[in-house]
Amino acid sequence: MHERFWSSHLNRVAMSGKLIGVREDGEWRGFRAFFEPGKSRLPYVSDFRLDDNDDWDRFLELSGEEQYMARIKEWGEKTNRTNEELGLTPSEYYTTSIIAVDPAHQRKGIGSVLDDFTRKIAREAGRPLHVRIHEYILPFYLAQGYRLIATPTYTLVGSAPFKVHFLMYDEYGQKKDA
Structure with a gap:
């Protein structure tokens, strides 16, 4: 159920952006959701379905659809308020989220390849790249050159x-701040 739930979730998230993948030996090994300036991680809607995947229905049954949507709405309100407090304007930067790597292929550089690819797109466009992450992955992003903006x-x-780290990869901003 776990893999099928995440495939459904990634598809839902990717509806408003791009889903970037890494293949090895003909098999998908990792994915990342990526959004152009002004796009968001939405739509988070509970009625999105993949064919032959009842895991989303089961997830909603277990979590309660109304409770899930209330949490998603609350999450959006809180993170949008933080964006406003920090002066972050989504139309000015690329946004990325979720690096999902096949557990059998983790710690082999796939996450770095996905992150390098998205940073290159942002860099070539002369735009920053924003990501929100949880505590356990912070060292990875700091090692890639992201700046920690806030940790509400x-x-x-x-x-x-729980803490959420707001990070920005913006080599241009780093030069101005230096």
């Missing part, structure tokens, strides 16, 4: 408090 702590309905 959020609580969603029914969740324990």
